[in-house]
Amino acid sequence: MKRIHIRGARVIDPANQIDQLGDVWIADGRIAGVLHAPAGFAADQIIDATALVVCPGLVDLRARPREPGHEHKGTIASECAAAVAGGVTTLCCPPDTDPVIDNPAVADLIHHRAGLAGKARVVTLGALTQGLKGSQLSEMHALKQAGCVGVSNALKAITDTQVMRRAMEYAASLDLTVFLHSEDPWLGGGVMHESPVSARLGLTGIPETAETIAVGRDLLLIQQTGVRAHFGNLSTTRAVQMVARVQYDGLPISADVTAHHLHLTDMDVADFNANCHVRPPLRSARDRAGLLTGLTRGTLAAICSDHQPHDADAKLAPFAETEPGISSLEILLPLSLRAGQEAGMKLIDLITRLTYGPAKILGINAGTLNIGVPADVCIYDPHAFWTVNEAVLVSQGRNTPFSGWELQGRVRYALVGGRMVFQN
Amino acid sequence: MTTRNLQLDDKGRLRHFLTVEGLTRPILTEILDTAESFAGVGAQAVKKVPLLRGKTITNLFFEASTRTRTTFELAAKRLSADVLNINISTSATSKGESMLDMLRNLEAMHCDMFVVRHASSGAAHFIAHHVAPHISVVNAGDGCHAHPTQAMLDMFTIRRHKGEFHKLRIAIVGDILHSRVARSQIHALSLLGAHEIRVIGPKTLIPRDVSTFGVHVFHDMRAGLADVDVVMMLRVQKERMQGAFLPSEHEYYQLYGLTEDKLSCARPDAIVMHPGPINRGVEIDSRVADGPRSVILEQVTNGIAVRMAIMAMVLGRGASDDGETRRSGERA
Numbered sequence A: 001m002k003r004i005h006i007r008g009a010r011v012i013d014p015a016n017q018i019d020q021l022g023d024v025w026i027a028d029g030r031i032a033g034v035l036h037a038p039a040g041f042a043a044d045q046i047i048d049a050t051a052l053v054v055c056p057g058l059v060d061l062r063a064r065p066r067e068p069g070h071e072h073k074g075t076i077a078s079e080c081a082a083a084v085a086g087g088v089t090t091l092c093c094p095p096d097t098d099p100v101i102d103n104p105a106v107a108d109l110i111h112h113r114a115g116l117a118g119k120a121r122v123v124t125l126g127a128l129t130q131g132l133k134g135s136q137l138s139e140m141h142a143l144k145q146a147g148c149v150g151v152s153n154a155l156k157a158i159t160d161t162q163v164m165r166r167a168m169e170y171a172a173s174l175d176l177t178v179f180l181h182s183e184d185p186w187l188g189g190g191v192m193h194e195s196p197v198s199a200r201l202g203l204t205g206i207p208e209t210a211e212t213i214a215v216g217r218d219l220l221l222i223q224q225t226g227v228r229a230h231f232g233n234l235s236t237t238r239a240v241q242m243v244a245r246v247q248y249d250g251l252p253i254s255a256d257v258t259a260h261h262l263h264l265t266d267m268d269v270a271d272f273n274a275n276c277h278v279r280p281p282l283r284s285a286r287d288r289a290g291l292l293t294g295l296t297r298g299t300l301a302a303i304c305s306d307h308q309p310h311d312a313d314a315k316l317a318p319f320a321e322t323e324p325g326i327s328s329l330e331i332l333l334p335l336s337l338r339a340g341q342e343a344g345m346k347l348i349d350l351i352t353r354l355t356y357g358p359a360k361i362l363g364i365n366a367g368t369l370n371i372g373v374p375a376d377v378c379i380y381d382p383h384a385f386w387t388v389n390e391a392v393l394v395s396q397g398r399n400t401p402f403s404g405w406e407l408q409g410r411v412r413y414a415l416v417g418g419r420m421v422f423q424n
Numbered sequence B: 001m002t003t004r005n006l007q008l009d010d011k012g013r014l015r016h017f018l019t020v021e022g023l024t025r026p027i028l029t030e031i032l033d034t035a036e037s038f039a040g041v042g043a044q045a046v047k048k049v050p051l052l053r054g055k056t057i058t059n060l061f062f063e064a065s066t067r068t069r070t071t072f073e074l075a076a077k078r079l080s081a082d083v084l085n086i087n088i089s090t091s092a093t094s095k096g097e098s099m100l101d102m103l104r105n106l107e108a109m110h111c112d113m114f115v116v117r118h119a120s121s122g123a124a125h126f127i128a129h130h131v132a133p134h135i136s137v138v139n140a141g142d143g144c145h146a147h148p149t150q151a152m153l154d155m156f157t158i159r160r161h162k163g164e165f166h167k168l169r170i171a172i173v174g175d176i177l178h179s180r181v182a183r184s185q186i187h188a189l190s191l192l193g194a195h196e197i198r199v200i201g202p203k204t205l206i207p208r209d210v211s212t213f214g215v216h217v218f219h220d221m222r223a224g225l226a227d228v229d230v231v232m233m234l235r236v237q238k239e240r241m242q243g244a245f246l247p248s249e250h251e252y253y254q255l256y257g258l259t260e261d262k263l264s265c266a267r268p269d270a271i272v273m274h275p276g277p278i279n280r281g282v283e284i285d286s287r288v289a290d291g292p293r294s295v296i297l298e299q300v301t302n303g304i305a306v307r308m309a310i311m312a313m314v315l316g317r318g319a320s321d322d323g324e325t326r327r328s329g330e331r332a
Helices: A076-085 A104-117 A140-145 A161-173 A196-201 A209-225 A237-248 A285-297 A329-343 A347-354 A356-362 B025-038 B067-078 B096-108 B123-130 B148-162 B180-191 B221-225 B249-256 B296-315
Strands: A004-013 A018-027 A030-034 A045-048 A053-056 A058-060 A088-093 A121-127 A150-152 A178-180 A229-231 A253-258 A302-304 A377-387 A406-416 A419-423 B056-061 B082-087 B113-118 B136-142 B169-173 B196-200 B216-218 B230-233 B271-273
Touching: A004 A347, A004 A377, A053 A347, A058 A329, A058 A356, A076 A088, A076 A104, A076 A329, A076 A406, A076 A419, A088 A329, A088 A356, A088 A406, A104 A121, A104 A140, A121 A140, A161 A178, A161 A209, A209 A229, A209 A237, A237 A253, A237 A285, A253 A285, A253 A356, A285 A329, A302 A329, A302 A347, A302 A356, A329 A347, A329 A377, A329 A406, A347 A356, B025 B148, B025 B180, B025 B296, B056 B067, B056 B096, B067 B082, B067 B113, B067 B136, B067 B148, B067 B296, B082 B096, B096 B123, B113 B123, B113 B296, B123 B136, B136 B148, B136 B296, B148 B180, B148 B230, B148 B271, B148 B296, B169 B180, B169 B221, B180 B196, B196 B221, B216 B221, B271 B296
Parallel strands: A004 A045, A004 A053, A058 A088, A088 A121, A121 A150, A150 A178, A178 A229, A229 A253, A253 A302, B056 B082, B056 B113, B113 B136, B169 B196, B169 B230, B196 B216, B230 B271
Antiparallel strands: A004 A018, A018 A030, A053 A377, A377 A406, A406 A419
């Protein structure tokens, strides 16, 4: 295996509170040295990283490669290639594949295919209930044995609170983190944020309470069961405040936000832009401000892509008939950098939300440049401006509302286990 | 996203007619004035003018309709256009994919205009975004979003009876939440400078943010009708009794059904309108619907002239626009 010397970079490693100019050395696929050269290191390859940032490879809490089941939208090979093009070296796949990840075979299949693709690492969440149907518990122990890093019911609500309580209790006994998408299925039946815009467009609205009521219920059950839980994809200021209050009380909960919710609002839906059809919906400008505050304060410990590539037909219909989601792996980093800038965050804190923060939530040994860990590294040019063009995305999904946006920050190299998997 | 107004061409003339929102008062006034000039055509022995001879207009109805489709058809025929009616039942595939395929096929047959009705909000915008540049789209109702020709025929009817808009107090009563008619009426009335627009109904049927449209909200019908010049009733769908919008038709009629008694709160010369079809005894009493203050059937008649005006304005812009270079003889 190549011994690599990355030279002259701005090294950012949040886990070790490093943000300074220096070098990184990689040997045997692992980090061999940061800032201080290991003794007797003879490099096979030198990467000149002058004016570039070197940080741990990004860890994405939620990205759907669409395989198995929806290969016309994306495959593990195509989406893992997209991931590393965006500096993402580990992505977490939710269990709503087809078939559902409610048995070890599906988890094994995904891990195996990801290994064959040889780009980003893929970790999986097991289903919380069988078939995500919300009635019977899945075999969580078997899923854990198969390598699932947590359990989740993905976008499917568990309406029966007794089932939810027991699922949390069972996951807690197995020391599994429960990943929640908290949305009241009845209030959440619309297609966009309930607001003057939805009233104007005649689209069924999803009120803020669709999120706050579900978060409130789940917070109380977390308190009761003592499970470790993570709220995915918060979209409202009030939900962020509710989570912050309970975190302050010391409950073991975390939360994330998507990069697109940090930039877009319900206003962007006008006139019926199907690429802005996402779930949970893009909220008001005030909610966006609240999400940025939550990000700055650390209530939101991670930014994820919530990558959902689609075939063209999925978005070619009147708004309400289109499928929600954005193809977003490749723009996660520059969108996050821009949000961090707007919120006045220090770069190291922003990078935390993309690396060490999500890795801790998943409980995996990633997102750091600790000596001896597998060398998953992202090297990006913080000064490069580029314009998003959906036609040249690596992902099979071309569905992005950010086409034409000029963004700053472009990935130059990505390494996974010390192997160069992307170079630009 | 493009910020260009999809409905207007480079010279600011109507290219599609999708929604009243985003148009200007002069355009609305032009529609009303043009409609006035067509209003006599129906009374002539030969009910035709040769304005759109050689043009092909397709009525593309993804949702059932009798009145609207018929008046569009009559309007097109009175302008001497060829008309094609296509009804796609809701049970058939209504996926975007097949919809686009169908559009491509109709384009290949050299249609000039699509008149579209669809159950999804934004369907007319979607089609306007995807049709070939020489084709115009007229929205005949999309989901809960807009029904601009209905609103314009309502404005036409109001203007004929009441003259200028700036003195008028107008109440719109009923299911505002699901009504594309109400949304278009509110935009049109605001643009034309109505003195006051009120919406009346229970909270379950009024969008929470409706006040951002510049309307006053009333839940009490008598208070809402006080001193109004025009009462615009809306149809209440039977489905609203499901989904917890309303408890029963009976209770709705008690609270919001327009009776002579409730109408007495309005000005003595107030007119009563309804876009049809009417649910007698649910939102309106027959005595009011058929009474002297009702202009409901006039609305239907006026619908033809207004739709003629809109089709003529959209298609009659001259051959130089939008790369329209095909000879008119090509299809004759």
